[in-house]
Amino acid sequence: KFQYSKTKIISPKIAVIRGELIVDSNVTKPPFWKIKPFSRKLVMSCHHLSEQNIPYYFSELEKFKPDIIQAYPNSIYLLAKTALRIKWRPNWELKAVFTSSEKFTKKNFLIVKKVFKNVFDIYGQAERVARFHTCENLKYHILDNYSYVEFKKENKNYKIIGSNFSNAAMPLYRYDTGDYVSKLPKKNCECGLKSRFVD
Secondary structure, three states: EEEEEEOOOOOOEEEEEEOOOOOOOOOOOOOOOEEOOOOOOEEOOOOOOOOOOOHHHHHHHHOOOOOOEEEEHHHHHHHHHHHHOOOOOOOOOOOOOEEEEEOOOOHHHHHHHHOOOOOOOOEEOOOOOOOOEEOOOEEEOOOOOEEEEEEEEOOOOOEEEEEOOOOOOOOOEEEEEEEOOOOOOOOOOOOOOOOEEOO
C-alpha cells in the first residue's frame, strides 16, 4: 500500500530475506546484503544465515528499520529462533512479516509471531492464478479480486484451479495448479474477514 502525503508518495521500506544471491557463497564476513538502487529495499542473503552471522542481520535490520519484512518461512524462523535465545526484539515499528514459497508449520509460525508479532503467510504462483493469505487463525483467505479461483474435488481433497485477471498478454483460463486444499469451510472465519477461506 502507498501512503499519500501532501506532494509525494511514500512507499514502505522493505527488507527481503529470500533466495536472491547477494554475495558469493564462499564469503564469510558481512555484508551479506545490499540496498537496491532507486528503491527502499534491503535485500539480504538467506544463504548466509547461521548462528554466527544472524547477529549481524539483526544489527543491519535495526539500522535499516524496515516497515515490512518479506522472507521464506525457514529464513525468518531461523532469525526468530536465535532472537528468542539471545532475547532480541525489533526496536522499531515493524508493521508485518510476509512469508511465502515454503510450507510454514504451526509451531514455527508461532515462534516467528512471538518475535515479529504480525506474520502473514501467502500462497500463490508465478502464473498469478490464485492468491491466498493467512489470518490470525492460520486460515488461508482467498483474494477474490486477484483472480477467479475454483476447486475441483479429488478423493478427499480439492484441487486449486485458477484464472488470472491481470495478464492480457498471456491469459490463463482454468489453470490447473496441481495444488490442493483439504477443506472448504462454509461458515465465516472467526477472525472477522468475510472472504472465502480454506484449510
